């Protein structure tokens with residue numbers, strides 16, 4: 444398995460203190476690693492920095508590990524290990540209660556939960572301009588192997604996280620959960636509690652990890668109480684979410700592979716246009732949102748460059764599956780029409796809809812995806828596709844068709860190009876979020892044309908907690924096989940012969956202790972894109 448894009452080393456730009464007391468002590472334990480996330484010049488320059496972990500730690504207001512730990516972007520031989528220092532998680536300025544000083548964080552990864560069999564360790568210097576986030580790339584790991592990790596600063600030790608590297612070669616099985624849309628005001632995270640109890644290779648997060656709206660007083664409320672616009676606001680909002688114990692449990696137990704949708708910036712933003720912002724093109728807000736997303740997710744990516752952060756990437760799981768993780772916001776053209784103030788639905792009078800060629804993925808990502816779908820070598824091609832691809836007619840009150848143009852329905856030419864590429868690829872399966880419903884759809888080579896071939900199934904994961912759409916579209920979307928008006932997540936199991944998708948649904952989204960049960964199970968056989976319920 445590889446991250447099949449030429450990523451610059453995310454640690455190459457970072458500053459690492461040399462020769463702190465902590466680093467010297469760690470090296471004395473006999474661990475060796477010449478990777479770039481280690482002290483660059485070794486212990487012999489111990490006086491160069493003139494700072495120690497202890498001196499930084501002494502300035503902390505308290506336990507800095509309130510936001511938990513996470514792993515992400517697993518490969519057969521490496522794993523991102525994440526935390527973010529925040530002794531006062533809900534400090535109003537978004538600083539987490541940290542000063543501007545850098546802080547040395549000791550990281551440890553072991554083959555056992557008690558850390559008796561240390562595999563590697565090092566010191567990572569958390570910086571204020573990166574929100575005191577930590578993104579360690581732990582390397583030289585074994586495939587399909589369970590590891591435990593933790594962080595230490597001064598007297599404080601983080602919770603222990605567990606992660607498993609991905610299998611290599613010819614794995615017999617891949618298991619993942621698909622998560623999306625987790626507004627914390629509208630529901631608890633029973634879905635994450637249940638997910639954390641499962642044995643899964645990874646969690647594919649398709650976006651709306653946070654919402655940018657004002658925090659709403661209620662059973663629980665995110666901070667701040669206003670719409671978030673600047674970096675401090677976004678950092679504070681992420682901190683609110685990361686405090687949830689069930690989300691923390693899922694992160695501590697399962698590696699995440701995350702992309703984003705619109706609410707990581709603002710509702711229905713597309714390209715550089717942020718509809719709810721006063722100017723409509725608020726690049727400062729977008730840059731702040733991207734920076735905070737990067738700081739708060741366990742991703743193997745460089746930090747953003749202003750309002751630019753390429754998050755599309757793919758993962759090969761041996762010869763079993765390739766996961767194409769897509770970004771369908773940053774590089775997209777505007778939808779064909781967008782009546783004031785922010786109506787993105789086409790009620791039939793949007794003449795430009797079929798005329799222009801608009802891009803959804805952007806030129807570079809589109810070419811990259813085409814190449815990845817064409818290159819073969821795997822049984823399954825899983826598309827981590829934030830917004831619905833197959834087409835949904837939500838229906839206008841007068842009985843006319845109604846298409847939401849912020850999904851692929853607003854980008855018919857780009858969709859047609861993608862569908863053609865998918866039709867030529869091995870066993871494409873579309874995994875989708877955004878719609879606040881569960882759905883099973885047949886993806887036809889020509890959307891809404893029942894006579895055109897079915898080229899893939901599309902499984903739309905239920906939202907974790909965001910308010911349900913609850914509009915029955917079954918009568919208007921003939922290729923819709925099932926619609927679920929539930930919260931939860933999608934559990935996917937992939938073998939060389941079959942893919943199984945289970946809709947895990949929450950009985951009471953207001954209750955973190957709610958039961959979670961399987962509401963529907965669908966299978967698709969390798970070689971046949973027509974899915975069936977079992």
Ligand code: FE
Pocket residue numbers: 624625651706877878879909
């Ligand atoms: Fe959402």
Ligand code: CA
Pocket residue numbers: 651704705706877878
């Ligand atoms: Ca969305």
